[in-house]
Amino acid sequence: MDGTREIAGRSLREQVSDEEWALRVQLAACYRIIEHLGWSELIWSHTTARVPGPEHHFLINPYGLRYDEVTASNLVKIDLDGNPVGPGQHLVNPAGFVIHSAIHQVREDALCVMHTHTVAGMAVAAQEAGVLPVSMYALGFDGQVAYHDFEGPSMDLGERGRLAASLGRHNLLVLRTHGLLTCGRSISEAFIYMYRLQRACEIQLMAQSGGGRLVVPSHAVRRSSVENTYQFLATGGVATYGELEFDALVRLMDRKDPSFRE
Numbered sequence: 001m002d003g004t005r006e007i008a009g010r011s012l013r014e015q016v017s018d019e020e021w022a023l024r025v026q027l028a029a030c031y032r033i034i035e036h037l038g039w040s041e042l043i044w045s046h047t048t049a050r051v052p053g054p055e056h057h058f059l060i061n062p063y064g065l066r067y068d069e070v071t072a073s074n075l076v077k078i079d080l081d082g083n084p085v086g087p088g089q090h091l092v093n094p095a096g097f098v099i100h101s102a103i104h105q106v107r108e109d110a111l112c113v114m115h116t117h118t119v120a121g122m123a124v125a126a127q128e129a130g131v132l133p134v135s136m137y138a139l140g141f142d143g144q145v146a147y148h149d150f151e152g153p154s155m156d157l158g159e160r161g162r163l164a165a166s167l168g169r170h171n172l173l174v175l176r177t178h179g180l181l182t183c184g185r186s187i188s189e190a191f192i193y194m195y196r197l198q199r200a201c202e203i204q205l206m207a208q209s210g211g212g213r214l215v216v217p218s219h220a221v222r223r224s225s226v227e228n229t230y231q232f233l234a235t236g237g238v239a240t241y242g243e244l245e246f247d248a249l250v251r252l253m254d255r256k257d258p259s260f261r262e
Contacts, residue, residue, distance in 0.1 A: 012073040015086070020051050024072035026187050027059055028260035030114075032253045033191070033246075035067035039116045039198065042066070045179070046096035047114040049187055050104050056080050058104050060097070062090030071262045080105050095154040102160035103167060103183055110171075110183035112190035120201040121180035130174050131200055133222055134207055134214045138200035140229030142222045145197070146170040150177035172197055184241065192233060192242025 013021055027049045034040050034047065043064055050058045059075045061067070077085040082097040100113045124131060133142045148166035151159050167173045172193055173181040180197055184190035207214055217225070233241045253260060 017052075021072065023049055023051065023187075024059060024075050025261050026250075027075060027112075028070050028072045029250045029253050030112075030187050030191060030246075031061060031067045031070040032257070032260045033249045034116070036249070036253065036256070037195075039118050039194075040067040041117045044093065044096075045115055045117050046093065046100060047112065047187075047190070048096075048100040048104065049112045050110070051077060055085075056104055057085050058100065060092055060100065063093040063096075064091065068257070071260055073262060098154045098157060098160060099163065099181070102163040105160070106164045107167075107183060109185050110190075111185055112187040113181065113183045114190045114194045115175075115179060115181045116194065116198070117179040118198060118201070120205055121174075121198060122178065123205055124201040125174050125176050125178055125180070130176075131197070132204050132214065133216055135200055135203040136225075137196045137203065139217065139222055139225035140196060140232075141172055141193075141200070142226055144170060144226065145172045145174060147174050147176060150175065186240055186243070188240060188242035188246035190242075191246050195242075195245070 016024070027047065030047055031040075043066060046060055048058045048060045050056065057077050057079055059077055061070050062074050062076055065074065074090060076090050076092055078092055078097065079085055080101050082092060082094070082101065084092070096115075099115060103110050103113050130147055131138050131141070131145050133139050146167050148163055151162070154163075167181075167183075171183050171190075175181055180194065180201070182190045182193035182197060184193060235244060
């Protein structure tokens with residue numbers, strides 16, 4: 001697949017706005033980063049980005065492709081009913097559509113929605129207590145994580161309202177028995193939330209495996225940890241949440257395989 005997707009002699013790059021193309025490149029890079037970090041799961045799970053404009057169209061990975069095959073031009077643009085918008089060659093996973101459209105249709109601030117099925121994330125999603133405040137990463141989101149009970153594979157459109165209600169105004173969601181979800185005002189923001197939530201889950205499982213009593217800081221420390229974490233993520237106002245970290249990984253993806261830009 002060469003990624004150009006020419007339609008009537010014109011490439012997709014020539015058919016979309018500069019703003020949409022930049023978003024496509026960034027989202028394709030995000031898929032490559034997810035693959036690089038070991039968060040992908042065959043052809044399943046999704047990260048989506050809403051295309052600027054009043055229509056609430058969003059970009060999603062083509063069903064059937066590995067994450068390392070995703071490019072700017074083969075991302076699929078769909079509406080809130082799951083219908084493809086514009087030229088396309090690929091199908092969309094119905095379960096991914098249900099989960100992501102649930103959030104994109106009600107959260108104007110959620111430009112990006114990231115969902116993973118990592119082992120650590122699913123293991124913590126299987127624990128009744130959820131994410132415990134036992135690591136620096138978890139303390140940064142103390143009281144900031146929402147939960148949604150498992151209703152089976154996400155194929156029921158009726159679940160969208162319940163899922164959106166579970167998330168509320170939070171940016172981090174544990175889908176019980178299922179996995180992790182984050183959203184943000186940018187792809188980099190959703191990414192850094194997922195990175196830190198994933199790390200919190202990994203550390204929690206390792207700490208629990210030791211068998212000893214876990215240390216839980218005081219309520220005051222937990223509150224200040226949340227405030228300090230968001231100040232840290234703002235990087236003194238010189239970049240948006242996660243921008244420096246995400247851009248550093250995009251540079252790595254460019255060195256490894258820049259085909260995501262096609």
